Amino acid sequence: MYNFDQVINRKNTNSVKYDGDKMQDPQMIPMWVADMDFETLPEVKEALVKRAEHGIFGYANPTDSYLESVVQWMHTRHDFDIEKEWIVPTPGIVTALKLAVRALTKENDHIMIMKPVYYPFDASINTNQRQIVECPLILEDGEYHCDFELFEKTIVENDVKMFILCNPHNPIGKVWSKDDLKQIGNICKKHHVYVVSDEIHMDFVYQGHTHTPFYNVDESFKEFTLICTAPSKTFNLAALQTSNIIIADEKMREAFIKEKDASGVNNPNIFGLDACEAAYTFGAKWVDELIEYLSGNIDYMIQFFEERLPEIKVIKPGGLYLVWVDMRALNMNHEELEDFMLNQAHLWLDEGYIFGTGGAGFERFNVACPRSILKQALVQLEKAIKER
16 A cells, blocks of 8 residues: 655755765765655644644644554554553654653662663763663674673662663564563563653564564553653654653653643643644554555565675664664774765765774774665675675
8 A cells, every 4th residue: 555665855844864974975875864755644644734824833632532642553463451540642652762861760779771772871871860770782693682690680779760761672683572671671670660661663663573662561661660651663754753651650650741841841732632643543554554565675685685785794683674783894993984985885874883882993884775785785785795
């Protein structure tokens, strides 16, 4: 039903991805920020046009039908049963991370993350005068895993107050298993550690993997966890600044809302509300076809490297439309690798080192683009490596 092969010109549209300084290079292909090159589904466009045609854009609050659309999406896509009262809209998940840090911890408290990980986690902690504690992930035979003995030891030795989980894990594409999540939750429960579970990429999970919302692991995990969700990645709605934070525990929810109000985060974006409701109401088939297309892109990319650049190793993702690629065989430090990608391969990627410990020597590719663009990017990379 949907044409994901269509190439849409995004230049000169005030696009962060396409209108940055690096795009002055006419050969440059941007595959960095997590922003898809696909047009969203027609029903979302229709909802936005209808709102625009009304012509009055006053303050708005989530309607009952909006909240019900979130509840139904979680139930039908993820077997995740939530109450409307648990949903707290915010203008994005990064905002929610900062609010959670401020609401549930104090200055100089220690907050743990597992690197390499989405780099705004660092800023959410540092800018709020909390201390980062790392439990680095371990890469063995092309797969990442957590050392749970180290995980618990790190919590105890640093008196950790909060753990920020990324599931699926950005940038490595790991979809955490229910057993892994149970170990994480039980350790955090034992040591009275709050969990903030960033599940923004929950809808991007490929064959052989299943996304497990953190509450679904154990009923008791609701007592110390908040879950961050949004339609923004799934339907490419980032600029509409709409996310839904799910907080089952009343005291935690009250603390979060209190901090939200104190920070001046008030009424949500009326266009974002309409877009989210339309997406969650009508978007199931669109997402099914999108996942199939993205899976094809990932398979194409893996096959390309195996056949033509076997020294480059792709960490096959279980989730995300972001692919983590091991470039260490090129024997460059991270400054050299970044310069090579930009100026020889003409690819604008997210450099691995920005994701912290264990990231140097890797590149994160955004493959949510028409396959023709992906093919061109890989050909440019092959050409640059062969010429080098």
